[in-house]
């Protein structure tokens with residue numbers, strides 16, 4: 001079922017009496033990246049996924065986003081749906097939102113699942129890459145940027161064996177609002193570093209990383225894992241940065257195993 005909350009497109013599956021999980025997608029994707037997880041988890045959990053403002057079916061407005069405004073949107077959804085201490089599950093940019101949300105309002109969550117993400121803010125090189133991406137979108141249009149960016153997210157196996165699926169994902173994201181995509185790039189460029197808060201995350205936390213993730217590699221996520229007191233780390237075989245799409249079975253198993261240990 002789709003709901004509009006503060007303008008955002010929010011997608012709900014499962015029984016609202018069950019424990020809730022809120023899924024936050026990566027860049028430049030939409031809620032559909034969690035389909036394989038929600039198909040399974042909605043049998044036992046109230047699954048809420050949404051399109052981040054400016055991406056997918058959510059409106060762009062003026063496109064002036066910050067990571068803080070993305071966390072504000074997340075908080076509004078949780079409050080409007082009356083979610084009682086949901087499990088927060090974010091991938092990459094969704095992880096940046098999750099990490100800042102955990103810094104700002106950990107008390108709102110009962111557990112966290114952080115997939116293929118990092119706590120460090122962009123360094124100078126990273127900021128210049130964001131600026132170059134915006135310039136490219138302005139000069140060439142959205143499609144060439146999206147094509148290259150998304151292809152870089154997936155491991156070779158997926159690109160070789162699932163070219164048709166990959167093309168569909170690229171085609172979809174190429175149709176997003178360019179101002180919304182650029183707004184997300186600026187929000188990521190300007191985000192704060194949440195590394196110093198990792199030691200304060202006291203809720204059970206699962207870290208998931210694709211063994212071939214070149215954007216947020218296992219070395220980066222293992223360092224995060226060592227800093228979060230109550231954490232588990234699972235490396236996903238045959239997957240790059242988009243683990244929930246590339247190896248849904250292993251990601252689902254990791255999540256189900258983690259959730260089974262929560263009370």
Ligand code: MLT
Pocket residue numbers: 025026027028091092093094188215241
């Ligand atoms: C994502 O998957 O959300 C992006 O790779 C994040 C980023 O560009 O930093």
